[in-house]
Amino acid sequence: MFICAQYSSVYPSWVPPAEVLGVLSDEALYIGELRLRVTPLRDTVLPPVSSKLVKSLLLASPVPGWMRELVEARRGYKPLFVSMLYRGRRALYSATTQAGRPLVARAGQPLEARVAFVAHDASAAWELAAVLGGRRETPYGPVETVVEEARIQTPEQLRLPSPADGPTGVLRVEARTPVVLTSKVLVATEPPPGARIPRLHRLLPSPGLVAAYAFRLWNRALGPRYAVYWRDAWNHDAAMVARAAEVYMAEIDYQLHPETVVIGRGASGRLRLARGWRGWITYRVAGPRLARLLDRLLALTNTLGLGRSRGIGLGDTHAQWIQPKNNKTKPNQ
Amino acid sequence: MFICAQYSSVYPSWVPPAEVLGVLSDEALYIGELRLRVTPLRDTVLPPVSSKLVKSLLLASPVPGWMRELVEARRGYKPLFVSMLYRGRRALYSATTQAGRPLVARAGQPLEARVAFVAHDASAAWELAAVLGGRRETPYGPVETVVEEARIQTPEQLRLPSPADGPTGVLRVEARTPVVLTSKVLVATEPPPGARIPRLHRLLPSPGLVAAYAFRLWNRALGPRYAVYWRDAWNHDAAMVARAAEVYMAEIDYQLHPETVVIGRGASGRLRLARGWRGWITYRVAGPRLARLLDRLLALTNTLGLGRSRGIGLGDTHAQWIQPKNNKTKPNQ
Numbered sequence: 001m002f003i004c005a006q007y008s009s010v011y012p013s014w015v016p017p018a019e020v021l022g023v024l025s026d027e028a029l030y031i032g033e034l035r036l037r038v039t040p041l042r043d044t045v046l047p048p049v050s051s052k053l054v055k056s057l058l059l060a061s062p063v064p065g066w067m068r069e070l071v072e073a074r075r076g077y078k079p080l081f082v083s084m085l086y087r088g089r090r091a092l093y094s095a096t097t098q099a100g101r102p103l104v105a106r107a108g109q110p111l112e113a114r115v116a117f118v119a120h121d122a123s124a125a126w127e128l129a130a131v132l133g134g135r136r137e138t139p140y141g142p143v144e145t146v147v148e149e150a151r152i153q154t155p156e157q158l159r160l161p162s163p164a165d166g167p168t169g170v171l172r173v174e175a176r177t178p179v180v181l182t183s184k185v186l187v188a189t190e191p192p193p194g195a196r197i198p199r200l201h202r203l204l205p206s207p208g209l210v211a212a213y214a215f216r217l218w219n220r221a222l223g224p225r226y227a228v229y230w231r232d233a234w235n236h237d238a239a240m241v242a243r244a245a246e247v248y249m250a251e252i253d254y255q256l257h258p259e260t261v262v263i264g265r266g267a268s269g270r271l272r273l274a275r276g277w278r279g280w281i282t283y284r285v286a287g288p289r290l291a292r293l294l295d296r297l298l299a300l301t302n303t304l305g306l307g308r309s310r311g312i313g314l315g316d317t318h319a320q321w322i323q324p325k326n327n328k329t330k331p332n333q
Numbered sequence: 334m335f336i337c338a339q340y341s342s343v344y345p346s347w348v349p350p351a352e353v354l355g356v357l358s359d360e361a362l363y364i365g366e367l368r369l370r371v372t373p374l375r376d377t378v379l380p381p382v383s384s385k386l387v388k389s390l391l392l393a394s395p396v397p398g399w400m401r402e403l404v405e406a407r408r409g410y411k412p413l414f415v416s417m418l419y420r421g422r423r424a425l426y427s428a429t430t431q432a433g434r435p436l437v438a439r440a441g442q443p444l445e446a447r448v449a450f451v452a453h454d455a456s457a458a459w460e461l462a463a464v465l466g467g468r469r470e471t472p473y474g475p476v477e478t479v480v481e482e483a484r485i486q487t488p489e490q491l492r493l494p495s496p497a498d499g500p501t502g503v504l505r506v507e508a509r510t511p512v513v514l515t516s517k518v519l520v521a522t523e524p525p526p527g528a529r530i531p532r533l534h535r536l537l538p539s540p541g542l543v544a545a546y547a548f549r550l551w552n553r554a555l556g557p558r559y560a561v562y563w564r565d566a567w568n569h570d571a572a573m574v575a576r577a578a579e580v581y582m583a584e585i586d587y588q589l590h591p592e593t594v595v596i597g598r599g600a601s602g603r604l605r606l607a608r609g610w611r612g613w614i615t616y617r618v619a620g621p622r623l624a625r626l627l628d629r630l631l632a633l634t635n636t637l638g639l640g641r642s643r644g645i646g647l648g649d650t651h652a653q654w655i656q657p658k659n660n661k662t663k664p665n666q
Contacts, residue, residue, distance in 0.1 A: 183582075186579050186580055187580055197580060200582070200583030201583060202583050203583070204537045204538075204539055204584050205537075206579075208539075243519075246516060246541070248533075249533070250516055250534060252591075253536075254536065254591060257587075257588075258584070258585075258586055258587060286533060
């Protein structure tokens with residue numbers, strides 16, 4: 001790339017600081033994922049973001065200390081995803097357009113949920129699976145949980161689903177809950193002193209935003225041992241990846257809408273809202289190198305989610321390579 | 334800004350080369366705009382892009398040489414916009430989703446059109462208005478034209494419509510015909526030798542693309558006398574503006590869809606298509622300096638259009654400042 005982030009040249013050899021990563025050594029890591037069937041035992045009014053029930057389920061179970069810590073941690077890029085409750089393909093949460101209508105789950109009607117995390121231990125998923133099942137009391141009423149599937153992967157294994165052997169050049173991303181991306185992710189890690197960067201919610205999945213967030217999440221959640229680089233190590237910066245993606249990737253088709261979710265209530269009683277995009281989009285990825293990078297980065301977002309508030313089920317996305325349409329009359333894409 | 338386009342430092346003091354501008358001196362320029370009422374004199378099957386009828390109307394009239402040249406010129410950023418024919422608010426063109434259904438105009442049913450241009454003469458609009466009216470033969474049949482409005486502005490006068498005195502911080506852009514933006518506009522003017530930049534059609538109006546195109550159009554269509562700069566003259570580059578817009582601007586709401594238009598047929602008989610976005614979008618513009626810049630740049634795109642193929646009516650956009658909603662519970666935008 002012939003574009004650079006000027007101030008990042010202050011890092012002659014970039015190593016992510018440990019406190020940024022939340023990972024203190026370069027030990028091996030594992031990505032675990034559990035699929036749960038959660039059945040309310042009586043008619044239940046769900047919270048506006050139903051993932052809170054899943055969270056309290058985790059905290060009501062004798063889960064290991066590291067998981068409890070992860071659930072309660074409040075920091076960006078944390079290696080945990082707790083999904084909304086799903087009824088079939090529908091994620092249960094209140095968009096502001098549906099405000100007032102409470103979310104209700106019927107007694108005996110099973111719902112689905114997913115928990116994904118990064119762990120230091122290959123057996124973490126089984127330990128968690130062993131303690132999560134059974135009947136639990138939650139602030140929303142008693143529920144019965146069955147762990148339907150548990151899976152562990154190493155970061156090296158992560159690849160996107162594809163109809164071919166690897167990237168096809170056409171990427172499809174579907175968001176089942178709103179994805180909240182902010183413009184901060186496009187800014188060099190160390191802006192010059194005095195620069196005031198607003199935190200704006202971006203509501204379109206432009207290639208740069210998606211790639212930059214996925215790049216940061218990978219490096220922050222997986223730490224130095226698995227760090228990925230773009231071009232030179234001296235400029236290990238998501239802003240670089242964003243610029244490459246803006247030039248070598250383009251939208252092919254989409255169906256998108258912005259959506260605001262009530263994620264809680266502040267101390268003053270004011271509603272806390274998050275606004276993001278939902279729907280699906282397909283991209284042409286014209287750079288093979290970029291395609292290979294996204295093949296790994298987005299495989300992580302498929303489990304850990306994309307964007308802010310992944311810990312309460314926002315950014316539940318599914319990315320995959322799809323077969324390019326062999327359309328002779330399509331415009332120059 | 335703390336981001337830079339590395340290779341543009343080869344321009345120690347940037348002056349746009351004359352051949353790039355198509356404007357050979359720094360003389361005064363005027364932006365002219367005509368609104369036409371075009372009435373077919375018999376039932377007419379319109380071409381898939383109805384602007385071609387308006388173009389042949391221009392060529393069938395005794396227009397001055399400079400206008401004839403502009404209409405026939407084939408180059409990017411040309412200072413001419415020829416709109417589609419409109420029936421009320423509906424632009425008449427064939428999207429591929431409507432392929433097969435021919436566009437028909439009824440005898441006696443008036444249609445609207447708009448022609449905008451940059452001229453070297455303050456009286457250019459009146460000269461043009463004087464020769465355009467009346468009955469003309471076109472390849473699509475005879476039409477009767479009435480010039481309903483002619484207007485001339487200097488580049489200094491150009492400002493966006495606003496409910497307040499100047500930028501409000503909330504920008505609305507509506508596209509009545511598809512806007513075709515390519516990723517090339519994000520790349521430094523002089524990429525390093527050997528860099529292969531694909532020409533990809535971008536289908537989302539991300540702030541960077543819109544701002545970068547408007548910036549280039551302004552500087553290329555209006556030339557050195559009216560050139561606008563972003564930060565330092567040493568880096569007079571649309572890529573810089575794009576990056577600023579990506580950080581200091583964010584979408585608030587939108588209703589968008591991609592659309593493909595049949596713009597003609599190639600030599601081999603293959604359909605020539607253009608794909609772009611349509612609909613409307615609102616942005617928050619958080620940087621006052623960026624807002625003042627866009628206030629001028631987008632006022633030019635309001636007359637000359639936004640993106641490729643403005644000469645055949647694509648990119649017919651209307652940008653304006655709107656009143657920010659005073660919504661206490663809105664998310665941090």
